[in-house]
Amino acid sequence: MADSVIRALYGKSTSLNLSSRKIKYIPKCVSRLTNLSVLLLNNNSITALPGELLSLQNLAELNLGNNALKEVPAVLGHLESLKKLYLFSNQIKLVPPEVIGTDGLQNLVVLNLNHNQIQRLPPEIKSLTKLQHLNVLDNKLEEVPVELDHLTKLSELNLTSNNLAWLPQHLYQCKDLTKLHVARNWLTSLPEGIRALAKLQVLDVGGNMLSMFPVEFHLLPLKELYCEGNRFVQWEPVPSAQDVEVLTLKELAARFVLREDRNRFSLVHRMLPHYPYLTALLANCGCCALCLDPFLTTWLECVHFISLRKDMKMRSAQTVPVRARLCSYKCFNTDGHSYYGVATR
Structure with missing residues (x-):
């Protein structure tokens, strides 16, 4: 050394x-x-x-x-x-x-x-x-x-x-x-x-x-x-139980404001910057995977199954579950989509 x-x-x-x-x-x-x-x-x-x-x-x-x-x-x-x-x-x-x-x-x-x-x-x-x-x-x-x-x-x-x-x-x-x-x-x-x-x-x-x-x-x-060795949800049909949808006044008001905010000519869009607390609250909003309408804290938890090869252009032939959120049972009950409710055990 x-x-x-x-x-x-x-x-x-x-x-x-x-x-x-x-x-x-x-x-x-x-x-x-x-x-x-x-x-x-x-x-x-x-x-x-x-x-x-x-x-x-x-x-x-x-x-x-x-x-x-x-x-x-x-x-x-x-x-x-x-x-x-x-x-x-x-x-x-x-x-x-x-x-x-x-x-x-x-x-x-x-x-x-x-x-x-x-x-x-x-x-x-x-x-x-x-x-x-x-x-x-x-x-x-x-x-x-x-x-x-x-x-x-x-x-x-x-x-x-x-x-x-x-x-x-x-x-x-x-x-x-x-x-x-x-x-x-x-x-x-x-x-x-x-x-x-x-x-x-x-x-x-x-x-x-x-x-x-x-x-x-x-x-x-x-x-x-x-992603091997996880506990992914399985694609298995089970009976669906749908609760009556009753949105809170806060949720209804939030959805209205969020929709109006998308129109840059609306009064809501122009006034929202003057209310920073409200702006911060609405920043955590989501978007319905089907109708694309916004929601704040109430949504329907769903899943869709993605083919890595077909949908993500990867070499793997694997299919993986991806979370999706729908704004209502009205959207969920629409025909022609591939979103599934997640069963709780």
Whole structure:
């Protein structure tokens, strides 16, 4: 190891490979290699990083995978040129907010935390605004911070094999996502609004407890979908019991206002901006899959079955259930559609 450092020092090398050397400590003389842009320390027994590494201000790639770290080292928060950071297969339980939230990691593009014991990511992760690849596979995450929506350049997110029971709708603000992996969690549903991920090409939700996909799922530009091992609703005819529809005054008024708001010449459309509370309330409205009329809080839960090959132009011959909402039994009883009511057991 010493020979490698000496050669790098005298050769003014920009890369140093100390992987698989059985080292427990990084020699302080490494800090003198101020020209380093790549430092490989993976497959060792390193438990901590010396503060002297602060001098490696040109370091762009650091691989600390397969070591014995128990938390993200503090010195990393000061390596301002760092673009790729690999911390996979350690014993990391903690991602300190003061490290991840510093300006020092603002240029990070790749962050790999796979195969650790992380239970939560701090809200300060929103500081990593240039991050494109975030991998937290095989950890103990119980939730995804809503602040993830600040990572607008994120193209790949891997949350496979964690303890997630839900995903925040804010995740759909990451509109550059092309790959989303959330397999082998405890998800019972995906949040509505998934169509916002207009660039999503790969989605892996296998091994969860999904019953159906969210509204407009079939409009995504997917090329690959992995969804085996879920609890999808089955296409089985059962008797239908229809309740008498009695809409609340609030629902009736909301539907009227929403319809009027579609006409830009109407008085309602012109006056609505003057009532911000009402505007915010109506922002959560839905749209009937059949008649396209709006509704607020009352709808009929339905499902339609989408052929991945025919409807989404994918290679798979699989058929998947996609959620749909109808505004009334009047629409539901219309002939010629392929929407089915969802039976409750």
